[in-house]
Amino acid sequence: MNSLQIRLDKKKLERAAYVLKSVAHPIRISIIDLLEQRDRLSVTELQEALHIEQSLLSHHLTNMRDKGVLDTKREGKNVYYSLTDTTISHIIECINGCRKF
Amino acid sequence: MNSLQIRLDKKKLERAAYVLKSVAHPIRISIIDLLEQRDRLSVTELQEALHIEQSLLSHHLTNMRDKGVLDTKREGKNVYYSLTDTTISHIIECINGCRKF
DNA sequence: AGTATGCATGAATATATGTTCATGTAATCA
DNA sequence: TGATTACATGAACATATATTCATGCATACT
Numbered sequence: 001m002n003s004l005q006i007r008l009d010k011k012k013l014e015r016a017a018y019v020l021k022s023v024a025h026p027i028r029i030s031i032i033d034l035l036e037q038r039d040r041l042s043v044t045e046l047q048e049a050l051h052i053e054q055s056l057l058s059h060h061l062t063n064m065r066d067k068g069v070l071d072t073k074r075e076g077k078n079v080y081y082s083l084t085d086t087t088i089s090h091i092i093e094c095i096n097g098c099r100k101f
Numbered sequence: 102m103n104s105l106q107i108r109l110d111k112k113k114l115e116r117a118a119y120v121l122k123s124v125a126h127p128i129r130i131s132i133i134d135l136l137e138q139r140d141r142l143s144v145t146e147l148q149e150a151l152h153i154e155q156s157l158l159s160h161h162l163t164n165m166r167d168k169g170v171l172d173t174k175r176e177g178k179n180v181y182y183s184l185t186d187t188t189i190s191h192i193i194e195c196i197n198g199c200r201k202f
Numbered sequence: 203a204g205t206a207t208g209c210a211t212g213a214a215t216a217t218a219t220g221t222t223c224a225t226g227t228a229a230t231c232a
Numbered sequence: 233t234g235a236t237t238a239c240a241t242g243a244a245c246a247t248a249t250a251t252t253c254a255t256g257c258a259t260a261c262t
Contacts, residue, residue, distance in 0.1 A: 004138060004150045006131045008197065013127040016196045020125035025250085026114040029121075030107045037105060043209055049105045056251060058210055063249095077208050077259050090195050094188055095117045096109065126220085144239055157221060159240055164219095178229050178238050 022067040023088060027052065027060050032069075032083065032092050040073075040082040123168040124189060128153065128161050133170075133184065133193050141174075141183040 008016070022028060027050065034041060034049055041049075047057050061081055064070040071084045083089060109117070123129060128151065135142060135150055142150075148158050162182055165171040172185045184190060 004135060004142075004146065006134055006150065007138070008130065008134055010127075012197070013130055016130055016193070017125050017127045019196065020121060020130075020192075021249090024118050024121035024125045026111075026118045027250095029109065029114055029117055033107055033109055034105060037108075041105075044207095045105065049107065053252075054209070055211090055253075059250080062210075074209090074258085079209060087195055091121075091192050092117070094191050094195065095120070096113070122219090128220095145237090154222075155239070156223075156241085160221080163240075175228085175239090180239060 019067055019069065019088075020091075022064050022069050023091060025060070027056075028064060029092060031060065031064065031081075032088055035070075035081065035083045036089050036092070040080040042078040042080050044078070046081070120168055120170065120189075121192075123165050123170050124192060126161070128157075129165060130193060132161065132165065132182075133189055136171075136182065136184045137190050137193070141181040143179040143181050145179070147182070 006013075023032065030050055031046060034046060038045075043054070043057060043061065046061075047054055050057060061070065061072075065072055065081070068084060069088055071082045073080050073082075107114075124133065131151055132147060135147060139146075144155070144158060144162065147162075148155055151158060162171065162173075166173055166182070169185060170189055171182050174181050174183075
């Protein structure tokens with residue numbers, strides 16, 4: 001009978017929770033879904049697809065950016081957002097592919 | 102130029118966010134991690150591994166159970182919890198495997 | 203320089219979530 | 233049946249998160 005213990009250290013746990021939180025919201029899942037379809041999207045493009053207030057969208061985008069989920073790049077008047085890596089996409093696919101949900 | 106739209110319907114979005122929320126917390130990630138190591142664990146066993154108050158653990162367990170993440174079965178004085186399916190494990194592995202985190 | 207467009211930010215508010223504490227209940231044992 | 237063990241629950245409180253509104257800033261256009 002080997003001892004039972006948590007395999008993840010505190011920092012990794014908190015980091016994981018932190019990132020997962022930034023995904024666990026309908027609007028933010030939608031944003032990820034849209035960014036899987038197009039490599040990058042401007043705030044206006046996202047806004048048109050999501051039908052939400054500009055300010056609310058901007059807050060969510062900043063949130064995701066701060067947590068390392070999204071990258072951002074300004075080009076002229078527009079700011080383009082993109083997924084920083086595919087881990088997040090996998091998570092959404094995971095859930096989407098699961099019949100339970 | 103085909104039109105951009107969210108591929109997930111509102112219900113699925115909300116369900117996904119709901120379940121992800123139940124994972125996005127250090128204590129709950131730990132619980133999942135422990136349940137990957139042993140098929141099922143009693144509340145006491147979890148408590149010993151986690152070093153948290155019984156009541157707090159119980160609240161988290163009920164939360165995860167209500168959201169369909171955990172199954173439960175009473176046997177005598179003990180109540181055993183187990184993961185309902187592997188999707189959640191995949192998500193944690195996904196994050197754990199990612200160097201970024 | 204003045205105006206319009208695209209986006210960010212901060213404060214205020216609303217709502218949700220986490221934690222503690224006290225207590226309740228179910229099963230077992232003496 | 234009374235005591236103990238194992239767990240759940242609810243109310244109160246603390247903290248975090250989401251949303252709105254007003255405003256600010258940057259770029260581009262006239």
